Amino acid sequence: MISEVAGVVFANGPVQNGEFTLAERPGKVAGIRIAAAMNQLLGAEPTPQLWNTVTLAGDLRHRALQENSAAHRPPIHGVWAAYGQVERGVFERQLVAAKYPVGAVPHVWTDVDEPVVATALAMVEHGLAVGDLVVETIEVRLCASCGHLAGLADRPCRACGHQVTRSERARHLLARRRPGAELVDAGDFHAHARRAPAHLLSLAANAPEVLLLSRTRDHGIGLEPLGLPGLVLDPRAGLHAAVLAVAAERGGPELVVMTTTENAAANIAAYGACFRAHLGIRLRYGLHGRIPYEQVGTLDPLYRALDMDAAARERFEDWFLPLASWHHKNNIDSGQLPALLRLFHRARSAPGAVASDELATLRAQIIAGDTRWLTDKRLLAAAVRGSAE
Secondary structure, X not given: OOOOOOOEEEEEOOEEOOOOOOOOOHHHHHHHHHHHHHXXXXXXXXXXXXXXXXXXXXXXXXXXXXXXXXXXXXXXXXXOOOOOOOOHHHHHHHHHHHOOOOOOOOOXXXXXXXXXXXXXXXXXXXXXXXXXXXXXXXXXXXXXXXXOEEEOOOOOOOOOOOOOEEEEEEEEEEEEOOOOOOOOOHHHEOOHHHOOOHHHHHHHHOOXXXXXXXXXXXXXXXXXXXXXXXXXXXXXXXXXXXXXXXXXXXXXXXXXXXXXXXXXXXXXXXHHOOOOEEOOEXXXXXXXXXXXXXXHHHHHHHHHHOOOOHHXXXXXXXXXXXXXXXXXXXXXXXXXHHHHHHHHHHHHHOOOOOOHHHHHHHHHHHHHOOOHHHHOHHHHHHHHHHHHO
């Protein structure tokens, strides 16, 4: 059960289901690890690990697999173990499972799981009822070769690469910005004193006044209930619904924090303007920076000098570095790694049990979006000890 003291839960911004494993690209799941660590420190149960499967790249991978299977050729990627016609949802879950060590797949949700679909459609219906969303006939651009929906602007097809589009008038789900309304503001970020990156706010402010929220995909949250057969909800809106569905399923804390990088937030924030609140639950973005995992090997001499065993190293890399990226939102520089390792080592070596006042202060800072506890020796030591209990 979600901690009643906190009134907040953390969930990762759904990770795009590309061709990688966690061993190859540990930085891809920094948001998952931050959410897990924060929930544990707040006394909340773990949330499902969220994955983004509604992608054009996924459509193309799946089509290639089907074509190869039909031609009796072997799978085109090592993790695609199944041979034959594989249903798309099963295919995506196979790819997700292959990212984890064998036998260690956690509780996972994708952005088309039933609770997400129900939440997304309920949010769309609410948006239509209050006028934030509309279904209208509008002129769109379709690929002249394959018919893929290019959007509202004339641009080369991302599905087949064809350079020419044609115009078509069709019914679509739209979000129209109200006069004077901001798509994103400082209150949409989980940060001390509500600091927000100016660049991200600028991008959102310059988003088109009309956003197309229905797309052509082979896989996604179908909009047939709205009278839009063959179209799915734009996945950038769907990602928000996935996070809110997690919070709703857990009993509805007041706030759910979506861990994400600034770049990822910049790509989705405008499309989430009508999808950041549901059933009294507010979604805020919790930004974190990039971790230079490719340089972690340079720490081997320092690991040995500090007499850190494999378990301590894993804890530093998988638990502390993601949290450090929560503090260093503009990315961790490789030159900072030795100092961060020493900070972690001092914290884990500190004697004594966790005092109740330390835990209360730590939780209060987490709830406020304040990251200063990560540089406070006393509070960081309490976090290290508390997370190990």
